Amino acid sequence: MDIVTSLLLESIKASTPLLLATLGEIYTERSGILNLGIEGIMAIGAFTGFFVAYTTRSLPLSLLAAATIGILLSSLHAISSITFKANQTVSGLALAMLGLGISSVAGSKYVGLPLTLTLQPIRIPYLASVPIAGAFFNQDFLVYFSLILSIFMWFFLNRTKYGLQIIAVGENPSAADASGINVELVRYLCTLFGGALEGLAGAYISLAYLPGWIDGMTQGRGWIAIALTVLSLWDPLKGILVALAFGSIDALQYVLQPYGIPVSLLNSLPYVVTIVVMAVATILLAKRRVRPPSALGTPYIRE
């Protein structure tokens, strides 16, 4: 395997939790709900995934459990911000802290226990031996799932009646309401769906990327996913690109190190790239009139 393929293979792995969480947040935000609690949901998802796999020795069950706990946690945010019209920023941040705290306490007894049952790569015949692109076809179930899901989510959002309802609710909830769409239901479903993906994103870390449990193993990915949601311009397909870009920047740092570039400069690469991409995105936004969902972050109160 050549260097580029092996690096791409690793970058795809590193980007998968980012992609799953970003996809979740795209739908949540498209419906007008801002969920800043991703980091907390991912942390508990990671612990739950590990814990269920460790105790039941069943990967399907542990993925199901991680998604379920994600739904439960995001329902806290949904209840407070949709039903009780609370401040979404505060509620989301509270969820992030709650999740990190609970996972740390619950996981304290499980530190240092390696997980032998992990998500294994499934090699797709012929495709996996293609140079470079083959890296996409020698991955585990959740990687394939997240890639197929992005395409499906893009299609669902832009080409189906229900997808257009989500967009309508996020852009102009009162008009959507007037046309007979149940605004609260759509927002609830999108928030809970987002939570499920964020729970899975956490489980990917503890079941495939770093099998086992270590306190703080989500490493701020939940916050990056919030930035990636903006960078993707709320589009599930672009989500693949931005997540992969971020995954490879990290991996690239260590390839570039021997070439005499100061490490501290390399370490700042992800942030430099964020600023550059944001600037480019802003220009694109202005040109193509792409902007955040108009009703993002504002509770809908029927007049």
Place this chain on the structure above:
Amino acid sequence: MSGKIKSKKGYSRLTVALAAGVIIALIAGYILGSLGKVPESNYYSLQQQYQNLTALVQNLTASVQAQKIRAAFIYVGPVGDYGWTNAHDVARRYVQNLFPWLETFYVESVSAADAPAVIDSLIAQKKVNVVFTTSFDFMDATVEEAKKHPDVIFFHCSGYKRDKNLGTYFAELYQLYYLNGLMAGALTKTNKIGYVGAYPTPEVIRHINAFALGVKAVNPNAKVYVRWLMAWYNPDGARQAAQALVSEGVDAIAYTEDSPAIIQFAEEQYKTTGKMIYVFSHYSPMYDYGPDVVVSGELVNWGVIYEDILMKIKEGVYNNTNLQNVDYWWMLKEGAVELGAKFGMPINPKFVNALKGKFVQDPTLGNISIYDLIFVRLNQMSEETVTFDPFTGPIKAQNGTVMIPTGVRAGHDTLWSLNWFVDNVVGSPTG
């Protein structure tokens, strides 16, 4: 007259009656009084005794409390990191179980800026009389706190500033890195060995140099390629750095990072592609994370250091006035560190035959298998008088300058401030 007598008599009868009454009252009073007086005096003496007893109990409690050591541990990371902080907390629990007169407290994930406030509140509220600060970052805060609380005993881990009530301690691993280097040098097939370092501090540079010296001792053709993480805990970075090294042909990796990420990465490579990357675990027992790929590693046992310090405080050997020169720099000899990826297993049995099958020509030991050489060196460094040290000259830096002359064994101060790499290391010692 008769009236008078009468009256006299009457008076006298009245007097008699009164007198009798008085007498009766007096007697009764006396009896009652004396009756009452007895319990009263008893009561007072009882009260006195009670007060004496209370005072005694209070004195006893005070003296027991004075003898009871209340030790606080200030951690820089979470106890769940499975690296540095976890190792200190394992040791804290060990001494807590060992000494009935010890009560321990800990605060995790403390930043250097928050350390003084955390220490103040532990002293004020938990009445701690011994404080362990377990990160280099805490050095200046600890020095200030030690001045502020002269009656409290402080011990700072990994620093060099001391005071009359502030000692320092450290469990040093370089001997083990050297032994790991012997193994890596013997096992590598590509002659490219990787090292993923946290920060370019003298400690990490010392460990990389010791590892490289071990490699060189058995395999002069092999080089050690370094990647820096600029973080003590960064499993993602460690994994990606390992990937970068492997894609450049490295087939053995040692590292300094507080997670088993590199072990997991190597195990995953072995399981999915059959590719063998020899890895060496860091700090905590990590054998179980990669039984197919972990050769050995370094283990630390802070417990013996904490046990010694606390015992000496308890016995009065150490107090708040005589710690100026108390500095623990404990290694193999003292049992503060151990070779292996699992306590009691110096080398993974899977690799024992490979190491027994390779030989090296040693000036004094003759033709010796790498396996035997490892144990000869291990024993030489574990004896009461250490007869071997990896940092014995001639040792050259990367540019060829002789840094440690022939026959000279580098002392504590040289090792403490290393900022150069030995000549078979590829990479920059400044990051």
